[in-house]
Amino acid sequence: MYAKMVHLRFPREIVNEPIVMNLVKRFDLSCNILKATIYPRKEGMVVMELSGHRKNYKSGVKYLKNLGIKVDNISQDIKRNEEKCFHCGACTAVCPTGALYIERPEMRVAFDKDKCSACELCVIACPAKAMEVNFDKGLLE
Amino acid sequence: MANHKTKKTIDEINRRIKEGKVVVVTAEEMVGIVKENGPGKAAKDIDVVTTGTFSPMCSSGAFINFGHSKPPIKASQVTLNDVPAYAGLAAVDIYIGAAEPAIDDPLNKVHPGQFKYGGGHVIHDLISGKKVRLVARAYTTDCYPKREIKKQIRLSDLPYAVLVNPRNAYQNYHCAVNLQDKMIYTYMGVLRPKAGNANYATAGQLSPLLNDPYCMTIGLGTRIFLGGAQGYVTWAGTQHNLSVARGKNGVPLEPGATLMVMGDLKAMNPRWLVGVSMLGYGCSLAVGMGIPIPILNEDIARYTGVSDDDIFTQVIDYGKDYPAGNARSLGVVSYAELKSGTITLNGKTIQSVPVSSYVRAREIAGILKEWIQKGQFYLGQPQHLLKDM
Numbered sequence: 383m384y385a386k387m388v389h390l391r392f393p394r395e396i397v398n399e400p401i402v403m404n405l406v407k408r409f410d411l412s413c414n415i416l417k418a419t420i421y422p423r424k425e426g427m428v429v430m431e432l433s434g435h436r437k438n439y440k441s442g443v444k445y446l447k448n449l450g451i452k453v454d455n456i457s458q459d460i461k462r463n464e465e466k467c468f469h470c471g472a473c474t475a476v477c478p479t480g481a482l483y484i485e486r487p488e489m490r491v492a493f494d495k496d497k498c499s500a501c502e503l504c505v506i507a508c509p510a511k512a513m514e515v516n517f518d519k520g521l522l523e
Numbered sequence: 524m525a526n527h528k529t530k531k532t533i534d535e536i537n538r539r540i541k542e543g544k545v546v547v548v549t550a551e552e553m554v555g556i557v558k559e560n561g562p563g564k565a566a567k568d569i570d571v572v573t574t575g576t577f578s579p580m581c582s583s584g585a586f587i588n589f590g591h592s593k594p595p596i597k598a599s600q601v602t603l604n605d606v607p608a609y610a611g612l613a614a615v616d617i618y619i620g621a622a623e624p625a626i627d628d629p630l631n632k633v634h635p636g637q638f639k640y641g642g643g644h645v646i647h648d649l650i651s652g653k654k655v656r657l658v659a660r661a662y663t664t665d666c667y668p669k670r671e672i673k674k675q676i677r678l679s680d681l682p683y684a685v686l687v688n689p690r691n692a693y694q695n696y697h698c699a700v701n702l703q704d705k706m707i708y709t710y711m712g713v714l715r716p717k718a719g720n721a722n723y724a725t726a727g728q729l730s731p732l733l734n735d736p737y738c739m740t741i742g743l744g745t746r747i748f749l750g751g752a753q754g755y756v757t758w759a760g761t762q763h764n765l766s767v768a769r770g771k772n773g774v775p776l777e778p779g780a781t782l783m784v785m786g787d788l789k790a791m792n793p794r795w796l797v798g799v800s801m802l803g804y805g806c807s808l809a810v811g812m813g814i815p816i817p818i819l820n821e822d823i824a825r826y827t828g829v830s831d832d833d834i835f836t837q838v839i840d841y842g843k844d845y846p847a848g849n850a851r852s853l854g855v856v857s858y859a860e861l862k863s864g865t866i867t868l869n870g871k872t873i874q875s876v877p878v879s880s881y882v883r884a885r886e887i888a889g890i891l892k893e894w895i896q897k898g899q900f901y902l903g904q905p906q907h908l909l910k911d912m
Contacts, residue, residue: 468577468797468809471877472712475720486864489881506637507713509579509799509809509878 385433385479387500392451394424409442462493466512473504527820529566536570537901547571547895549888550729557828566824574731575813575887578879579799582690583808584620588683597667598659603645621808635708641806644798649678651793684788690760694732694780698723703842708803712878720874726884727831727858731814734827736773742905748813748891751795754786759912813887831858
């Protein structure tokens, strides 16, 4: 299972393209849409989590890019404050993608940003409040 | 017990520390030493075994005297950064408890509450050198006419500040699961439904009291690593209980002994005392503690040689049994299993999740070892052993 949070921006010409249906049907991906807007000039924006087989994810993203959609990964929006993290491991209970995991035998908590879907569950579950959200201002425009 | 080939005293070990001849190892290193050489030779070779733990520990707090104002006040309600402190001690003496949330905290009104700031955070801020806002209110007396004071305080300006934790370093603790259908939020962390994860809370083979299961060496006056400074064990902790089920090796199979500890807050380091927020539960303080175990004889050597394979705990359902007051064991797991990342419960494989930092526990045992080797730390002579409490 591979999951990633992506930020899509698309030009007005393809606002009518049923991209979610195609991602599901042609690439066997799940789409969880968190935010979607069509702006006054008719260009669109979507924040969604795409999950499925890694290979399908890659071809799905390729399909989006070929349509002229700008695809940005927003995983880097969750950051770990290395000063605050004391490596207890409590976050690993809630991380749905395995981005936060324990390195054994050292028992250090590792954070693999590539696997992070920016669901933010760790942000509230971390006792030391070491997981921080870095808002990408672009998403709020 | 009486026929020990090796018999050392704490005075002898302290002399060896002074002479630079002391042999110190961490509780992790001791596992291999006892396994290879046996407890007899280990007792001869090794003088001190250092332990460590770093974990949220409720029942922690600090006594603070904030000094008399002019005119003076007999403070009866005191807050530090809006966190209430207990003021029913004396005019300007207070106790700030780690688990106290700020006055305006929404608590669990929107469940799960985040408990972003509480007594543990106040203690952490003070040690970090930050200014903390003190508000004291009072009724007036002939000798203390002031009604209210508001001021910024800093740890370095306080006349007196001592960490006093009435219950720390639990000897063993439950492994928590949730058998219900919805997510729950506990002091053992977030527990996913249908036994989605199993949380555990001690440092296992590095944990102080698991290395001295009968508390034969620890008591009032034992000098320890506490919050980055040297502190003391001052009594048994609350809920201290030596009459618990034990394995053949003497190690408790359920929560047993506890410690009351204290130390000078001004000497402590924010890295080793950290305010924490347990989602849906409350505020607390993560405490770094390490205890040196003097290897007085081969029995103690054998106890300190305990490994994660030989320490067991009970799996308890925090979904229904525990909140109903009917905690019962669903199964027994070893710390080796817990640390492997998965445990098996009734044939089901469950992700195991620590809520205690093994990395920091190991670091503390290492620091304590270095302090003793360098002659910066001498063993305290306990005046009243915990085994008798």
